[in-house]
Amino acid sequence: MSAPETSTIFALSSGQPPAAIAVVRLSGPAAMTAARALTTRDLPAPRQAAFRRFIDPATGETLDEGLLIIFPGPRTETGEDMAELHGHGSRAVLRGIETALERLPGLRLAEPGEFTRRAFVNGKTDLASIEGLGDLLAAETALQRRAAMAMMGGALSRKIELWTTGLRRLAAEVEARIDFSDEGDVEATSALTGFGDACVAIADDMDADLSKPSADRLRDGVRVAIGGPPNAGKSTLFNRLIGREGAIVSPIAGTTRDVIEASLAIRGIPMVIADTAGLRGATEDAIERVGMALAETLIAGADILLWLGEGRAAPETDARIIQVAAKADREKERRDGVSVSALTGQGMDELVEMLCDTAQSLLPMPGDYALSRRQRTALQRAAVSLRDAAGLEDDILIGECLRQALGALDELTGRATTDAVLDELFSGFCIGK
Numbered sequence: 001m002s003a004p005e006t007s008t009i010f011a012l013s014s015g016q017p018p019a020a021i022a023v024v025r026l027s028g029p030a031a032m033t034a035a036r037a038l039t040t041r042d043l044p045a046p047r048q049a050a051f052r053r054f055i056d057p058a059t060g061e062t063l064d065e066g067l068l069i070i071f072p073g074p075r076t077e078t079g080e081d082m083a084e085l086h087g088h089g090s091r092a093v094l095r096g097i098e099t100a101l102e103r104l105p106g107l108r109l110a111e112p113g114e115f116t117r118r119a120f121v122n123g124k125t126d127l128a129s130i131e132g133l134g135d136l137l138a139a140e141t142a143l144q145r146r147a148a149m150a151m152m153g154g155a156l157s158r159k160i161e162l163w164t165t166g167l168r169r170l171a172a173e174v175e176a177r178i179d180f181s182d183e184g185d186v187e188a189t190s191a192l193t194g195f196g197d198a199c200v201a202i203a204d205d206m207d208a209d210l211s212k213p214s215a216d217r218l219r220d221g222v223r224v225a226i227g228g229p230p231n232a233g234k235s236t237l238f239n240r241l242i243g244r245e246g247a248i249v250s251p252i253a254g255t256t257r258d259v260i261e262a263s264l265a266i267r268g269i270p271m272v273i274a275d276t277a278g279l280r281g282a283t284e285d286a287i288e289r290v291g292m293a294l295a296e297t298l299i300a301g302a303d304i305l306l307w308l309g310e311g312r313a314a315p316e317t318d319a320r321i322i323q324v325a326a327k328a329d330r331e332k333e334r335r336d337g338v339s340v341s342a343l344t345g346q347g348m349d350e351l352v353e354m355l356c357d358t359a360q361s362l363l364p365m366p367g368d369y370a371l372s373r374r375q376r377t378a379l380q381r382a383a384v385s386l387r388d389a390a391g392l393e394d395d396i397l398i399g400e401c402l403r404q405a406l407g408a409l410d411e412l413t414g415r416a417t418t419d420a421v422l423d424e425l426f427s428g429f430c431i432g433k
């Protein structure tokens, strides 16, 4: 553990001024004396809001009036002494309070994420939970919020602890064997019944987590492409889905050339819906040809394809395909897929329902966390090392694999993380968090 912090940090933790109320937080050894210096009367009882005037200790001038709360460490968010001034959120008030604080010895403005970083350094939280907090701060939809809350609440951290405990036990077994192997007649670890199985069981558990939907889809939205031949009604459907005239509609075949994207949440599910150029065998128009190539690329990389195929087969794609029989108000004969008229709205509820059900299956279950790219790569390395360990004969090599797996897990919790990784992570946070 590193040396205790000597500096006391402060920052506006609420939204940017002007605002109704502003919360200035302080954390560090001088938090209490600073709170005392800036307010009238005595410090209130811990964790109880009390009304005070906020004064500039240099001049005695009243800057504002508001609520003061003190939080004596170590049972605080950062583990240090903390205080909060809840004042009025004007620029002038904030400038007055910040200037007064800055002049006090040992106080300085916090860096982005520095409160959270102190919580981490003081063992109040681990990296997985902090990544959950970062996701929560960025959450725009209910689904994102639920996944972030699960991660922040320690659902992944607890799982990592379980794997770590299991791995340490296996590693200790191997170490003991290596130590005693000079004394002869010690069975190799690989020959022990259950050792390989125990490694594989943990790796399987990790892979089960890795096979779940990733945070990318949750953060960026499920990619939905609308495709089909020219004039099929793709742009009309696109406009109906996004609720505005985002794409040009016309009776001329080949109207849409560019990919037109809209990000939105439908029934709380984040999606990026893309309208594409109509696909047809041949065209004389060079620009339309480029548009068709763009459409094909986009369809190939989509998660879901709404295919307005009119009997034609969809192009190569890994996307889940939903067949749409468009212009249902006009075309009366039975066709494959959901009958929809984007013009009249007929069948739209059914289509949206199918779209949402399919999108849902690509996203984490409500209440389950989603792994970030950083977390996935670390966990993948742990699982691979474990499977390696299960297949080896030599105890020294087995021990090395287990150490590597443990190292990968330590990166997830932050037990073994470089300053560069921490800098990167916390720099994405706001000042005051």
Ligand SMILES: Nc1nc2c(c(=O)[nH]1)N(C=O)[C@@H](CNc1ccc(C(=O)N[C@@H](CCC(=O)O)C(=O)O)cc1)CN2
Pocket: 023, 025, 071, 074, 075, 076, 077, 084, 124
């Ligand atoms: N006014 C205000 N609201 C806020 C925060 C804040 O700092 N100030 N938060 C800022 O993030 C969030 C709440 N997070 C918090 C996290 C830990 C502790 C805390 O005191 N933890 C202690 C004791 C916990 C307990 O009593 O069970 C600890 O962990 O030891 C407080 C707030 C959201 N709302």
Ligand SMILES: Nc1nc2c(ncn2[C@@H]2O[C@H](COP(=O)(O)OP(=O)(O)OP(=O)(O)O)[C@@H](O)[C@H]2O)c(=O)[nH]1
Pocket: 229, 230, 231, 232, 233, 234, 235, 236, 237, 248, 249, 250, 251, 252, 253, 254, 255, 256, 257, 276, 277, 278, 279, 326, 327, 328, 329, 330, 340, 341, 342, 343, 344
């Ligand atoms: N009756 C009826 N007409 C529709 C419907 N949807 C689209 N249309 C008409 O069909 C024509 C083509 O519609 P678009 O939405 O531009 O078709 P598109 O598939 O985007 O065509 P391209 O961009 O050229 O590939 C327009 O005249 C629309 O008004 C529908 O549900 N019912």
Ligand SMILES: [Mg+2]
Pocket: 234, 235, 236, 247, 248, 249, 255, 256, 275, 276, 277, 278
């Ligand atoms: Mg179009």
